[in-house]
Amino acid sequence: MTGTLRGLRPPVHELRQPPPPGAExxxxxxxxxxxxxxxxxxxxxxxxxxxxxxxxxxxDTAALAASELVACAHRFTPDKExxxxxxxxxxxxxxxxxxxxxxxxxxxxxxxxxxxxxxxMWLLAAAVEACGGDWxxxxxxxxxxxxxxxxxxxx
Numbered sequence: 243m244t245g246t247l248r249g250l251r252p253p254v255h256e257l258r259q260p261p262p263p264g265a266e267x268x269x270x271x272x273x274x275x276x277x278x279x280x281x282x283x284x285x286x287x288x289x290x291x292x293x294x295x296x297x298x299x300x301x302d303t304a305a306l307a308a309s310e311l312v313a314c315a316h317r318f319t320p321d322k323e324x325x326x327x328x329x330x331x332x333x334x335x336x337x338x339x340x341x342x343x344x345x346x347x348x349x350x351x352x353x354x355x356x357x358x359x360x361x362x363m364w365l366l367a368a369a370v371e372a373c374g375g376d377w378x379x380x381x382x383x384x385x386x387x388x389x390x391x392x393x394x395x396x397x
Contacts, residue, residue, distance in 0.1 A: 265397075268295040268330035274312065276321040284308040284326055288337070291328055300335055300395055303373050304328075307393040308337050310366035314359060314391060315341035334375075335395040345387030352381060359391070366393060 272287060274280040285305040292301050308326065315324045319341045327338040346352040359379055370377045375395045382388035 262294050262296065265295050265297050265330045268292075268297070268328065268335075270328045272326045272328075274324045274326055276316065276319070276323050278313075278316055280316060280324070281309045281313045284312040287326070288328060292335075295330070297330070297335065297397070300397065303369050303375075303395055304335055304337060304393075306369050307366055307377070307395065308339075310363060310369075311337060311339040311391050311393060314362055314366075315339050315343075315389070317362065318355075318359060318389070319343050333397050335397070336392065337395070338390060338392040340382060341389050341391075343381075343387055343389045345381070345385070356381075359389070363391075370395065 268291060270287075270291060274283060285308060288305045288308040289301050292298060292304055297304075308328070312324065312326065322342040324342070325338075325340040327336070327340075329336045329338075343355075346355060356379065363377070363379075366377055370393050373395055375393060377391075377393040379389055379391040382390050
């Protein structure tokens with residue numbers, strides 16, 4: 243018989259999927275368009291990524307943290323684009339949200355805004371502190387302003 247054999251199935255080893263990436267490969271940046279729906283998108287993305295990278299045990303707290311960070315960014319910069327970063331580094335999950343909150347005209351106004359944001363993140367604070375993590379927020383040092391809010395969840 244000559245020619246190509248048709249209809250033969252490839253060997254089983256060729257059908258196997260590659261193993262999923264480990265936690266050390268978890269490093270994603272995702273642009274969110276702005277809007278209240280972005281909190282739900284952040285929850286879904288975080289759950290999916292953590293499951294894929296073998297960190298499913300962090301899903302509940304991480305999804306809540308991402309959702310709260312995005313919701314707070316939306317409250318202070320409604321309908322403005324934001325950036326969600328998820329990274330595994332030094333045996334901890336780091337979730338960071340950058341928003342486009344305008345720069346304040348004085349240090350006093352900036353501090354008052356930071357206090358208002360902090361008070362609004364009581365649920366995030368409780369969840370993160372319960373697992374031994376940390377969270378915070380800081381102005382982004384650009385001429386146009388912006389805020390970086392973050393949560394750190396140890397494994």
